Amino acid sequence: MKTLYNEGKRLVGTIEVPGDKSISHRSIMLGSLAKGETIVHNFLESEDSLRTINAFEKLGVKIQKNGTNVKVNGHGINGLKQPDAPLNMGNSGTTVRLICGILSALPMKTNLIGDDSLSKRPMGRVIEPLHKMGANIVSQQNTLPMIIHGGGLQPIQYTLPVDSAQVKSAVLLAGLLTNGKTTVIEPNITRDHTERMLPLFGGTVYRDDQSITINGQQTLHGATVHVPGDISSAAFWIAGAVIVPNSDLIIENVGLNPTRTGLIQVLKRMGAMINSTIRRYEGDEPVGDLQIRYSPNLKATELKADEVATLVDEVPLLALIATQVNGSMEINHIEELKYKESNRIKSTVETLKKLGAQIEETPQGMVINGGNELFGSEIDTYGDHRIAMMASIASLITSSPVRLNNPDCISISYPGFFDELNQILK
Numbered sequence: 001m002k003t004l005y006n007e008g009k010r011l012v013g014t015i016e017v018p019g020d021k022s023i024s025h026r027s028i029m030l031g032s033l034a035k036g037e038t039i040v041h042n043f044l045e046s047e048d049s050l051r052t053i054n055a056f057e058k059l060g061v062k063i064q065k066n067g068t069n070v071k072v073n074g075h076g077i078n079g080l081k082q083p084d085a086p087l088n089m090g091n092s093g094t095t096v097r098l099i100c101g102i103l104s105a106l107p108m109k110t111n112l113i114g115d116d117s118l119s120k121r122p123m124g125r126v127i128e129p130l131h132k133m134g135a136n137i138v139s140q141q142n143t144l145p146m147i148i149h150g151g152g153l154q155p156i157q158y159t160l161p162v163d164s165a166q167v168k169s170a171v172l173l174a175g176l177l178t179n180g181k182t183t184v185i186e187p188n189i190t191r192d193h194t195e196r197m198l199p200l201f202g203g204t205v206y207r208d209d210q211s212i213t214i215n216g217q218q219t220l221h222g223a224t225v226h227v228p229g230d231i232s233s234a235a236f237w238i239a240g241a242v243i244v245p246n247s248d249l250i251i252e253n254v255g256l257n258p259t260r261t262g263l264i265q266v267l268k269r270m271g272a273m274i275n276s277t278i279r280r281y282e283g284d285e286p287v288g289d290l291q292i293r294y295s296p297n298l299k300a301t302e303l304k305a306d307e308v309a310t311l312v313d314e315v316p317l318l319a320l321i322a323t324q325v326n327g328s329m330e331i332n333h334i335e336e337l338k339y340k341e342s343n344r345i346k347s348t349v350e351t352l353k354k355l356g357a358q359i360e361e362t363p364q365g366m367v368i369n370g371g372n373e374l375f376g377s378e379i380d381t382y383g384d385h386r387i388a389m390m391a392s393i394a395s396l397i398t399s400s401p402v403r404l405n406n407p408d409c410i411s412i413s414y415p416g417f418f419d420e421l422n423q424i425l426k
């Protein structure tokens, strides 16, 4: 149990956030498929991203980690060996869904397991296109545990039925290892880190509007990856600075890929004072600084269907901010939140309700009547890192202490979260 209470302090100063989780996962995966040495700088040292390192070590790849610097000794796909025990994906949806694409294409048998939360999350979304490519994946109810008998795939053209970068990446990675041309069509744009990273490793990807095509059996070579700060971790401080009176915060060296900055766009539309400046590109990833100031008088806005994927992990924070808006705000098109580490529609609504918010689940998502003061309460984090951190940010504006059960789940994506909070709360 952790007790959180802010007695009139504000968020000020200049900080950096740890490396991007999505990019960290992909750097290890592509480095493991490549021939030669890959150096990753600013790798995210969190439970989820370490699961990806662990999985590829079990597949026979030599990976040396020195803090946030990681060296991957790739020997191409022939360097990957059938593991002698199940690969444990822990809590990490990205690890399991992307690795399914890779393992389905390789001639080996693998057994994938995960923790209780991950074992409830839907895997049919990757099994279905991989089956269409000819994969042999055995799973009881389209969930973990799962056995993959890999090899012998055919390329496909596949239109994503859900807006998911994990599914898109699984198909592209399977396509990379399969003879022929694989195309993924995405009706709404999702995060494109896989597509942006492949050229760094010498791979070619063709992108035309919403269709992405990859030629199979390309040889990747080792690369140097500089991982930008994680915008989804920065989002907690963005939300905090917007709602805590007199805050003025600068976040440096954060990834500003437009497929990830939906929260910033939506908050600007609501009247938030946020400046973002792209300073450089790391590979093909834009990186820069954000300045966020306390923003009273926010107005409600409508979240568009094609914006959801660009802020999918930030919706709990958007709901918290909506509690401070004058009037009512609906957050719709968020069905996908039901399939995260917790059902994040339910966990967000229940958490904010306990803190005094007027918020209800609706058939389309949630509706929030803003403008009333929040108060402290005992909060169950649902074992979900993003709910635990959203409740911690909420505690910055509650009139009494918030007591957080199971705050340890925060280390899934952001182990230094409370240290950073202490640094900027003044």
Ligand SMILES: O=C(O)C1=C[C@@H](OP(=O)(O)O)[C@@H](O)[C@H](O)C1
Pocket (backbone or CB within 6 Å): 021, 022, 023, 094, 163, 164, 165, 166, 167, 169, 191, 312, 313, 336
């Ligand atoms: O590809 C990725 O790295 C991720 C994609 C998103 O999931 P979906 O693809 O399920 O939307 C996101 O929620 C997750 O945190 C990371």
Ligand SMILES: C=C(OP(=O)(O)O)C(=O)O
Pocket (backbone or CB within 6 Å): 048, 091, 092, 093, 094, 095, 313, 340, 341, 386, 413
């Ligand atoms: C949904 C998330 O991650 P994953 O799907 O990788 O578990 C997240 O980090 O919020």
